[in-house]
Amino acid sequence: xxxxxxxxxxAGVSKATVSRYLNGSLQLPARTAKAIDDAIKRLEYVPNPxxxxxxxxxxxxxxxxxxxxxxxxxxxxxxxxETEADSRGLSLALHATLNRPERExxxxxxxxxxxxxxxxxxxxxxxxxxxxxxxxxxxxxxxVDEDVVGAHxxxxxxxNEQGGYLAGRHLAESGHRHVLFVGGVDQMVSGARRYQGxxxxxxxxxxxxxxxxxxxxxxxxxxxxEAGRAFISRGRGRPTAIFATSDxxxxxxxxxxxxxxxxxxxxxxxxxxxxxxxxxxxAPPVTAVxxxxxxxxxxxxxxxxxxxxxxxxxxxxxxxxPVTLIERQSVAPPP
Numbered sequence: 311x312x313x314x315x316x317x318x319x320x321a322g323v324s325k326a327t328v329s330r331y332l333n334g335s336l337q338l339p340a341r342t343a344k345a346i347d348d349a350i351k352r353l354e355y356v357p358n359p360x361x362x363x364x365x366x367x368x369x370x371x372x373x374x375x376x377x378x379x380x381x382x383x384x385x386x387x388x389x390x391x392e393t394e395a396d397s398r399g400l401s402l403a404l405h406a407t408l409n410r411p412e413r414e415x416x417x418x419x420x421x422x423x424x425x426x427x428x429x430x431x432x433x434x435x436x437x438x439x440x441x442x443x444x445x446x447x448x449x450x451x452x453x454v455d456e457d458v459v460g461a462h463x464x465x466x467x468x469x470n471e472q473g474g475y476l477a478g479r480h481l482a483e484s485g486h487r488h489v490l491f492v493g494g495v496d497q498m499v500s501g502a503r504r505y506q507g508x509x510x511x512x513x514x515x516x517x518x519x520x521x522x523x524x525x526x527x528x529x530x531x532x533x534x535x536e537a538g539r540a541f542i543s544r545g546r547g548r549p550t551a552i553f554a555t556s557d558x559x560x561x562x563x564x565x566x567x568x569x570x571x572x573x574x575x576x577x578x579x580x581x582x583x584x585x586x587x588x589x590x591x592x593a594p595p596v597t598a599v600x601x602x603x604x605x606x607x608x609x610x611x612x613x614x615x616x617x618x619x620x621x622x623x624x625x626x627x628x629x630x631x632p633v634t635l636i637e638r639q640s641v642a643p644p645p
Contacts, residue, residue: 312353320349332357371401372611373426375417377409377434382557382587383603384432387455390607391430398611400427409434411441418444428614430454434529436497437461452614454606457499462627466610469630470500471507473599476635477553477581478511480597485643486551486579487516492525492537492563493555493583504555504583523549534562541578542570550644551579557587560596575642585636595638602631 442460494501
């Protein structure tokens with residue numbers, strides 16, 4: 311196959327002249343331009359798009375780091391970013407960390423050494439200062455879904471506090487006063503905000519006549535199963551409602567409660583969070599706070615590529631997307 315050197319030799323010009331002519335940064339006399347065009351046609355030269363992009367200082371590739379691709383939430387988020395990247399003529403380099411801090415650090419080092427036009431970063435655990443430092447030096451970057459405290463980059467979240475508020479108010483208006491909050495360790499910003507909103511929503515309706523218990527853990531199926539088994543073992547005096555703060559927690563809870571004699575919502579009401587999985591197909595269908603996950607993916611790329619650079623980013627560098635409460639059949643007045 312002919313290369314740039316062959317074209318330049320056949321046209322009687324330098325490689326630099328051919329390269330600049332092809333990328334549109336050089337205007338040539340008609341005679342010289344025709345000589346290059348004729349040489350390209352005669353030699354059947356096909357430009358290397360990767361080399362051309364590098365010569366222009368870009369790769370047309372975005373890196374996306376996510377904890378997992380097997381759960382509905384992250385699979386949907388990845389698909390949304392891929393769709394938006396494709397609409398912009400960009401490629402996506404996907405890195406799944408299995409939610410391990412050491413893999414996050416390894417991938418960030420590779421990205422910093424490589425050549426991508428930007429990074430969308432998603433974690434699902436408590437971050438640390440070392441991770442924030444790596445993100446601050448990673449180039450154009452957006453943190454999505456869960457905060458990395460100390461990272462001075464644009465951040466895109468759903469309105470977790472408002473989501474908790476909607477769930478708490480809904481349960482309180484249904485008559486529940488003794489409730490269980492499942493998920494979200496205190497150090498995770500999403501969990502802390504969901505709890506703050508949940509407590510505010512409950513007390514706004516029921517004032518001080520509220521007892522909120524907590525089952526702390528990550529947003530996983532197993533954490534949901536453990537919370538469900540612990541709930542079943544308590545017998546009388548258990549809470550009358552549960553707010554499970556992810557689809558995975560809801561699924562784990564339903565599995566555990568399905569092995570017991572307890573009935574939803576006759577014996578216990580449940581409200582979920584995310585509503586990305588097929589919660590409408592459950593028996594009974596699950597009332598849940600819906601995150602606009604597809605919008606998260608779409609706007610993450612827009613924020614990365616279209617926003618004005620912030621050096622350093624101001625303290626109020628968060629963009630929040632609204633959430634909605636989808637009412638189904640998993641909530642009833644307490645027994």
